[in-house]
Amino acid sequence: MSAEVDVLMQEAKESIEAAQNFRTELQQRLGGLNQARQQVRGSSTQARDALRRHFTELQAAATRLLSERLSALLAEVDAIEADSVRPLDDCQSLVEYGMGQADELLREGEAALRCGLGEKEDKLGSFTKKAMHIQLDSLPEVPALVDVPCVSAQFDDSLLVLLRERACRHGSVASHPPVLIEELQERPGSILVRWCKVDEDFAAADYRLQYRRSGSGGSQYEDAYVGHDTDFLALGLDPNTDYMFRVCARGEGRTEWSPWSVAQTGYTTMEPHEWRPGTEGYIVSSRRNIALRNDSVPSGCPVLYSNAPTYFCGLTLTFKISATGKPDRRDSLGVCVDGEKSCRSLQRDQAVCISTNGAVYVNGKEMTNQLPSITLGSAVTFDMEVVGVVPLNNDHVSDNVGNNVSSLKLRVTIGSGSREVVFDWLLDTAVDGLFFGCAFAHAGWKVLVF
Missing domain, CATH: 2.60.40.10 (Immunoglobulins)
Structure with missing residues (x-):
């Protein structure tokens, strides 16, 4: 009976644990749903605000533009009116002046006719003389109506049609960004x-x-x-x-x-590629990803290694040349198993590299295949993948690199320009990561690694 109870107890504990896990998973999904709902509602609110703000600004701008256009047209009407009325006012002044002279002459003439016989001759003589000077047969010219501006306003209905067409298509709403x-x-x-x-x-x-x-x-x-x-x-x-x-x-x-x-x-958990500071013949940038070959070493071809073995198979290692010096057959850019200062060249065992003349070296031996020469702006890439392992004493070897592996075969691809070479590289020992390095015989070379 106790055995059955123990079994039931165990089953109950497993059920409780399963229920707890189930509830935890549901809570996580509920949290995901809440985040999704917040994203939908939050983005919808932002979209509404953006639409209202945009169209309010658009309406204000359109009203301002139309008001400015109306003011400009009214100013044109005012100018035409002022320019057209000015000669009419001048003509009216002449007419009114002539009418004043005529009225005054009429009064003098009527007065001369009404005066007595003793004054009549003098009055009539003075009146006649004055009438001759006024030139009663000379009338000012009044322009015909067809010669006078008739101001009007014209409107092109295409603006409203265009505005209607553009307004119907202005703006858009999408459920997802493109x-x-x-x-x-x-x-x-x-x-x-x-x-x-x-x-x-x-x-x-x-x-x-x-x-x-x-x-x-x-x-x-x-x-x-x-x-x-x-x-x-x-x-x-x-x-x-x-x-x-x-x-x-x-x-x-x-x-x-x-x-x-x-x-x-x-985020990245990997430390950045860094050149090793303090190497004679090289200046390293503050972030340690750029190295400059200076002339502090008068001769030789010193090697600058990485600060740590940060290159791993499955990734791409890139060297970017941002300045060049005099090329030399001893120059190298590459990857190696160790970064010992005693190794004065990358063209050696347990290293693969490319020289500035495009020659590729595997374990110190030059390949027959060659890549383009390295010049200003060149980008040299190294890609590697594990293609074979040799176990010790035929022990089982997993896909991961372990201590029970005595040698490792890597498929290496080196690219430069539009060309690349592919070859297998056999390492004497298994490693977790590889060092990278560069070597230049002459000053002036600057290389960025990433």
Whole structure:
């Protein structure tokens, strides 16, 4: 009986544990639903506010423009009226002056006719003489109505038609932004961001990626990339720190950007690639990702190694040349198992590299295949993957690199320009990470690693 009770007790505990797990999962989903609801309601509120603000500003601007146009047209009417009335006023002054002279002459003539016989001759003589000087047959010319401006206002109904057509199509509402962030992949001291279009009808000409540090100490969004590509490697990021990323697009022939995508949080746990400071012959930048070969070493071809073995298979290591010096066959950019200062060259055993003349070396031996020469702006990439392991004493070997592996075969791809070489590289011992390095015989070379 006790055994049955024990079994029932065990089953009850398992059921309780399953119920707790089930409830926890449901709570997490409920939290996800709440976040989704908040996003829908929050974005809807923001969209309403944006629409009201935009159309209020548009109405104010349209009213201002129409008022300015009305004022300009009224000013034109005022100017035409003033210019047209001025000669009419001048003509009216002449007519009124002539009428005044005529009235005065009429009064004198009537007075002369009414005067006595003793004064009549003198009065009539004076009147006749004055009438001759007035030129009663000379009348001022009054313009005909057809020669006088008749001010009118004309309106083009096409403006209202155009406004109606444009207003019906002005603005749009979308349930999703036209682009979204598809993937965030951690890299050493960086994050690879990939995005894609979700609106097939949207013809994107350019994309714009922004990021900022999240959390209470977060900064403002800043531009990381603007261009045609749909991926970008954000460099110079602090490990184990959350960053918010968002992307938008600009349509063909448009100047305005689309709405931002929903922000995505990304972070990297990998330490950044850094050059080893304090190496004679090289100056390293403050972030230790840029190295400059100076002339402090008069001769030889010193090697600058990475500060730690931070390159891992499955990732891409890139060297970007931002300044060049005199090339030398001993120059090298590559990857090696160790970073010992005693190793004065990358063209040696347990290392793969490319020289500035394009020659590729595997374990110190030059390959027959050759890549383009390295020049200003060149980007050299190293990609590696594990293709084989050799176990000790035929023990079982997992996919992960372990202590029971005596040798490791890597498939290496080195790319430069539009060409690449692919070969297998056999390591004598299994390693978790690899060092990278550079070697230049002459000063002036500057290389960025990421």
